Structure formats: C-alpha cells, structure tokens
Amino acid sequence: MLGIERRREIMKLLNQHQKVYVQDLSKLFDVTDETIRRDLEKLEQQNLVKRCYGGAVINDHTSQDISxxxxxxxxxxxxxxxxxxxxxxxxxxxxxxxxxxxxxxxxxxxxxxxxxxxxxxxxxxxxxxxxxxxxxxxxxxxxxxxxxxxxxxxxxxxxxxxxxxxxxxxxxxxxxxxxxxxxxxxxxxxxxxxxxxxxxxxxxxxxxxxxxxxxxxxxxxxxxxxxxxxxxxxxxxxxxxxxxxxxxxxx
Incomplete structure (x- = not known):
C-alpha cells in the first residue's frame, strides 16, 4: 500500500473513531511504528490531525467543511x-x-x-x-x-x-x-x-x-x-x- 493510500485509510478511521493509536495502526497496515508516526506527522502538517501521546486525534474545527x-x-x-x-x-x-x-x-x-x-x-x-x-x-x-x-x-x-x-x-x-x-x-x-x-x-x-x-x-x-x-x-x-x-x- 502506498503512503498516500495508507494516510487516506487512517483518516477514515479517525472520522469514525476520532482517535487512533500508533501500535494499532502499525499492526493493521503491517508497517513499523516509525512509518505510522511519519504518516501522522504529514497529516498534522496538513492540519487534519493533532498528534498526541501514542497516536492522534482528528482536528475538528467548527468551520471544518468535509467534502x-x-x-x-x-x-x-x-x-x-x-x-x-x-x-x-x-x-x-x-x-x-x-x-x-x-x-x-x-x-x-x-x-x-x-x-x-x-x-x-x-x-x-x-x-x-x-x-x-x-x-x-x-x-x-x-x-x-x-x-x-x-x-x-x-x-x-x-x-x-x-x-x-x-x-x-x-x-x-x-x-x-x-x-x-x-x-x-x-x-x-x-x-x-x-x-x-x-x-x-x-x-x-x-x-x-x-x-x-x-x-x-x-x-x-x-x-x-x-x-x-x-x-x-x-x-x-x-x-x-x-x-x-x-x-x-x-x-
């Protein structure tokens, strides 16, 4: 799975559950924890998530206009x-x-x-x-x-x-x-x-x-x-x- 596809799947999980954990995602996508951390860092740079200890939460602004x-x-x-x-x-x-x-x-x-x-x-x-x-x-x-x-x-x-x-x-x-x-x-x-x-x-x-x-x-x-x-x-x-x-x- 390409990184962009994995990050798209991570966003789907965040939209469903509001929070994700690095260890759970690494097992789900069969990649290292460090790979998942880089994915979450890129999503944070796009202002889509906020990283927290062990994972990330969705960055849900009042004006967030989801497609x-x-x-x-x-x-x-x-x-x-x-x-x-x-x-x-x-x-x-x-x-x-x-x-x-x-x-x-x-x-x-x-x-x-x-x-x-x-x-x-x-x-x-x-x-x-x-x-x-x-x-x-x-x-x-x-x-x-x-x-x-x-x-x-x-x-x-x-x-x-x-x-x-x-x-x-x-x-x-x-x-x-x-x-x-x-x-x-x-x-x-x-x-x-x-x-x-x-x-x-x-x-x-x-x-x-x-x-x-x-x-x-x-x-x-x-x-x-x-x-x-x-x-x-x-x-x-x-x-x-x-x-x-x-x-x-x-x-």
Missing part, C-alpha cells in the same frame, strides 16, 4: 440505520425538499418503492443517482459547491421559495439544545433554513456524534424541527427538551 466524498464514508452504518428508521415517515404522493447531505441520500435509497414522490433538491449527487428512478425531481439550480455537490446561492433560494412541500429532510454538522442546528458553511445553512420555511414538517436525520457539538454557523432553532431520527438514545437533558418542545424522537 462529500469523505463524508459518505463517515459513520456509514449509522446513516443506514437512520435511513431505515425514517423510511416509514414518508408516504406515497408526498412532496419533499431534500438537502445535499449524505444521510438524506441514504434515506432516498430506501424510498425507491414509494409511489408518486416529488423531490426538490439542491444535491447534484442525488439528481445523478436517481436520474432513472420514478421520482419526480426538481433541481433548485444555483451556484455549485463542488466540494459538497450542493447548489447554493440566490437562484437556489428563489427556486425553493416557489414551492410549498409536505416535508423537508435535512441533516446538519452539529446540534445543541441552546444553539440549535449548525453548519460548517453559510451558503448551505441558508439553503436549509429556506427549505424549513417552505415545509409543513421538518425531519432532522442526525447521528449521535453530532449531538452537543458546535459548528460555524446557525441554521435554525431546534424548536423548528418536528422529528429527530438518530442512531442512539440521547441523554436525559435531550429527552426533557424534546418532550417540552413536542418534538418526535426516533432512534
């Missing part, structure tokens, strides 16, 4: 679990707005047998994957953020404002009881905020690693969300807040 291709490999089993849990929330004939998140893409893969679904989305990946499906797909248009395969900007927002839908499906970079839903970048946060405004109900798909975290920019208050679908039982503080605000929780 779609990297995000699609992060916590993939959790996304599949969430998608299966959320499938029954969508009915034949529903009109949907869907963001450009990898978790929402996972859910759409379980909705292929639903009939007469209309989907308005700013995700070019979603459009490409379901081009031959029975979904009626409306693209928002707009400026392409190639990093995330998302269409953003004034044109996308104006398109969204033309429609009123049954449900919006969104994910987020982070969520906090007091700070609400947050994103790593302003353009996609604005799109999600507008989608929420146009929908009768809002469904948030968020794995447990995003709870009690902070990201760069606020999208909306948690009270604007009708249903949260996640992969693990949240703590008692979340239960109390969800009950007080009449939010449905599925895990």
């Amino acid at each position: 779609f291709l990297k995000r699609i490999d992060i916590n993939n089993s959790n996304k599949v679990y969430i998608a299966k849990k959320a499938e029954h929330l969508i009915n034949d004939g529903d009109t949907l707005m869907v963001d450009a998140s990898t978790t929402c893409l996972a859910l759409l893969r379980y909705l292929k047998d639903k009939k007469d679904l209309t989907i308005i989305t700013n995700s070019i990946r979603l459009i490409n994957e379901f081009v031959n499906s029975d979904f009626k797909i409306i693209s928002t248009g707009g400026e392409l953020r190639a990093h995330s395969y998302a269409l953003v900007g004034p044109i996308a927002c104006e398109t969204i404002k033309k429609y009123y839908v049954d449900t919006v499906l969104i994910s987020c970079k982070a969520l906090d009881i007091k700070k609400g839903l947050m994103e790593s970048n302003e353009p996609e946060s604005i799109i999600k905020r507008q989608m929420i405004e146009q929908a009768q109900k809002s469904i948030l798909l968020a794995d447990s690693t995003k709870f009690d975290k902070t990201a760069f920019t606020k999208t909306c208050d948690l009270a604007q969300i009708d249903t949260i679908v996640t992969d693990k039982e949240p703590n008692i503080e979340w239960f109390d807040y969800i009950k007080e605000n009449d939010i449905k929780l599925i895990y």
